[in-house]
Amino acid sequence: MKKVNNIYKALTVICSASLILGCERGLSEEVEFASFPNNGDIFTDAPVGLTDEFFISFDPAAGANTEGFGTDDNVAFEGRSSIRIDVPSPNDPNGNFIGGIFLDRGDGRDLSGFDALTFWAKGSTTAAVGLVGFGNDFEENKFSVGQSNIQLSTDWRKYTIPIPDPSKLIQERGLFAFSAGGLDVVDTVPNGNEIGFTFWIDELRFEKLGTVAQPRPRIFGGANLTEQAFTGSTILVSGLSQTFNLEDGSNSTVGLAPSYFDFESSNLDVAIVNELGEITIIGEGTATITAQLAGVLAEGSLEISTSGGLDPAPTPMQPQANVLSVFSDAYTNVVTPNFTPGFGGSTTEASVSSNGGDEFVTYANNNFTGILFDDNPIDASAMQFMHVDIYVQEASTSSIEFQIRDIGANQTINTNVNNGFPELDDVDFRFTATGLTPGQWTSFEIPLSGDLATQKNNLGAIILVGGPDFILDNIYFYSN
Amino acid sequence: MKTMTIRKKHTLGVMLIGFVTLATLTSCNTDETQTVATFDNLVLEDNFDVDGFIDTEIWNFDIGDGTAQGIPGWGNNELQYYTDRPDNAAVENGFLLITAKQEAFNGAQYTSARLQTKNKFQQLYGRFEARIRLPYGQGMWPAFWLLGDDSDGSVWPQIGEIDIMENVGDEPTQIFGTVHGPGYSGAESVSKSYTLENTRVDTEFHVYGIEWGPNYINYYIDDVLYNQITPEDIEEETNGEGEWVFNDRPFYIILNVAVGGNLPGPPNAETEFPQTMLVDYVRVYQQ
Known part of the structure; x- marks a missing residue:
């Protein structure tokens, strides 16, 4: 705090001096802004200005494969070398996807004179790379940018990732980021049938193209x-x-x-x-x-x-030992649920909010959506009920349907696209929540019955259908 | 512009390379032999400097979808209905704004504007130029062009057409200049494109112009002369069938933004509306 005050005082003196001199300059000639290297090159035939180990992988504990990254002196778009990335198959013991960042060796670079990240790439097959971008430094990731699903060709093709606002990037260390998983030629679901492939990247750099135009930002x-x-x-x-x-x-x-x-x-x-x-x-x-x-x-x-x-939801009374929690501040949650699965045709807006540290999830315009934890299904074999607290603000005649879904041994949500019912190894139990009183919380204890009575060891989703705008809290499975 | 234009592809490339090489070896560069007059006598200038005022001493509006003119879709299956409303044509901040909008209007799904100088300003030969920033997006088809006077009863393509600048909105770095005449009209017109480096037509103003004299039309963008068309070119491109019709009548100026049509194809879901062409000035010089 003291240091800040000193700087402030110093600036005050400089400003006063300027005023006395009456000059039109905003700043004294003595002022020098710190500036950082403005080299745009990242990889040409070798990494440029990067750490010796210039690739920093995503966390291997999360499945990132650190073995598949290297350079290739036999393949190059220009010169004699390129970056080679071997994307693993799902059953690779070293990890089922590959990805990470290229970090600047020094304090960062001034990229404000560029308007795009560009590179040439080709694949061993016509796969897509899940994500490419820049601005990730594994610290704040403050100016992170990512483009999804870059479609590869088997010949070299140039890719352009525009910089949303170059003026922000005066000291950027995260020069490149990518993530790729196996190619799925059978279906669109990540279910273990993907195959590995290789892709190469060359002439990776920031460029001033002059043709990146017509910005249309969205929130x-x-x-x-x-x-x-x-x-x-x-x-x-x-x-x-x-x-x-x-x-x-x-x-x-x-x-x-x-x-x-x-x-x-x-x-x-x-x-x-x-x-x-x-x-x-x-x-x-x-x-x-x-x-x-x-x-x-x-x-x-x-x-x-x-x-x-908002009045907080009633405090749950079950002991932690009897509970497997999806979403509650009263318990240790066993999953990190996805509240915005982006189902096709869904009009639902869902957002997690916090009320003095007590999180709840707000739904508006719900036709159908889901609370997904299919990447980490819950074995609820020893559980008997699902608890949920529901709050509605306005009176309504419509009710909310909960479909508690067991996603089966394949741990994939299998839904008949025509009727919405579970298929293959999935089963569900459906419960309609009625009698909601505006302006207060209503608690429901939903039995894990019906088809769930005999199959509840892979609970992976709670599908929500219809209803007025509502708020949920304290979603957990428990036994008495 | 008046009927379907398909830019010439360089399908004769291989054969032409032989030609060009030979020509380079045996004759001077075009630059050394071409006739260039200096046109420095300013005879028409509209700088669009008075807000809200389009000078009707110079400009007429073409209205409608072409049906009244006997060419529905303006001869190219274009989708816009031209109006003279300020929504579609206005002068603001020193620019003429021609704006294409997506709206249901008299049976069309788009509106726009087309201004021309027929019977108000017409001239044989000269330097015609305009400083323009173009719209962008699939389906946009802006143009700055000339048509020959038809008061003697001649009809297109006999009257001739000089397209000083055309662009399709899904190619934001490329413009093209074209002539149409008997034996080389519509898809068979004589055309050349120019691609800008490190800039675009929709983010910057560029000066588009021709220098037109007896037996030549020179095309330029900013300070780059990128094509010359002569009767010899017409003869070569049409196997002697084409007739040079640019020595015998005055031409008038047209500025418009078409939407859709045979050349650009229709707008798609990604096309942003409205789209505006900004004209900073139009100037015409004589020798």
């Missing part, structure tokens, strides 16, 4: 949303993207970190929003959250209405 996926919120709760701005039109006329959309945006609340007495896109509800009334990216108004907004605080 909330470009939708104008409304949400009832409660004083004291927080909401995260989601659905961030930036789209550019490239030299070849195609549109390129990247996902990006919130720090690229300047967020704004229309009513600071109701809601404030920080540079990480965290909205905090501080008072009663209405506020609209909007954003700009490099001076361009983003499509999409959130209108928040609040009429006070």
Whole structure:
């Protein structure tokens, strides 16, 4: 704190001096801003300005394969060497996907003079690379950018990942990031039938193309949303993207970190929003959250209405030893549920909010969605019930259906696309929650009966159908 | 522009390479032999400097979808309905704005504008140029072009057409210049494209122009002369069938933004509307 004060005082002196001199310059000639190398090259025939071990893998404990990364002196788009990445198959003992980052060796680079990351790549087959991008330093990842599903060709092809706002990148250490899993030629579900492949990357660099144009930033996926919120709760701005039109006329959309945006609340007495896109509800009334990216108004907004605080849900009474929890602050949760599975045709908006540290999940416009934990199914063989607390704000005649799904030994959600019923080795039990009283929490104890009575060792999803706008808390399985 | 234009592909490439090599060895460069007059006598200038005012001493509006003119879809299956509403044509901040909108209007799904100088400003030969920033996106088809006077009863393509600049919105770094005449019209027109490096047509203004004199039309963008078309080129491209019709009548100016049509194809879900072509100035010089 003392240091900050000193700098402030020093600046005050400089400013006063300028004023006395009456010059038009904003800053003294003595002022020098720190600047960082502005070399755009990352890999040509060798890594440029990177750490000796320039590839830093994602966590092997999470399945990242550290064996498949290297350089190849027999393959190159230009020169004599390229980066070679061997994407593993799902049953590879060294890990079932490959990915990581290239970190700058020094303090970072000034990339503000560039407008895109470009590289040449080719694959051993026409697979897709799950994610490529930059801005990940395994620390704050403050200016992270990622493009999904880069389609490879078996010949060299140039790829362009636009920089959402180059002026932000004055000291960036995360120069490249990628992640790739096996190629699935059978279905679109990651279920172990994927095959490994190889791809090569060459001439990886930041470039000033001059043809990256027509920015179209979005928040909330470009939708104008409304949400009832409660004083004291927080909401995260989601659905961030930036789209550019490239030299070849195609549109390129990247996902990006919130720090690229300047967020704004229309009513600071109701809601404030920080540079990480965290909205905090501080008072009663209405506020609209909007954003700009490099001076361009983003499509999409959130209108928040609040009429006070949300009473916390009733404190669960089951002892921890009898509980396998999905989502509750009263217990240690055994899974990290996905509340936004993005089912095709779903209109549902779901967001996790916090009320003084007590998290709850808010649903609006639900037709159907799910709470998914299929990547880590719960063995509920010893459990008898599912507990859930439901809050609705307004009176409604519609009810919410819960479909508790066991996803079977293949640990994959198998649903008949025509009727929505489980198929193959999946079973479910369906329960309709009625009698919801506006303005208060209602607790439900749903028995794990029906088909679940004999198969509940791979619970992987809770499908939610219909209902008014509602809030859920304390979702857990338990036995008496 | 008036009927379907398909830019010439270089299918004769291999044969032509032989030709070009020979020509290079045996004759001077085109630059050394071409006739270039200096056109420095300014005879028409519209800088669009008065907000809200389109000078009707210079400009006419073409209205509709071409049906009234006997060419529905303006001869190219274009999708727009041209209007003279400020929504589609306006002068603001020193620019002429021609704006293509997506809206249901008199049976069309898009509106736009087309301004021309027929019977108000027409000229044989000269330097015609405009400083323009183009729209972008699949289906956009902006153009700055000339048509020959038809008051003697002649019809297209006999009257001639000089397309100074055309672009399709899904190729944001490329423009093309074209002539149409008897024996080389529509798909058979004589055309050449130019690709910009490190810049685009929709983010920057560029000067598009021709220098047109007896037996030649020179095409340029900014300070780059990228093509010359002469009666010899027409003869070569049409196996002697084509007729040079650019020495015998005055031509008038057209500025428009078409939507869809045979050349660009229709807009798609990614096309952003509205789209605006900004014209900073139009200038015409004589010798």
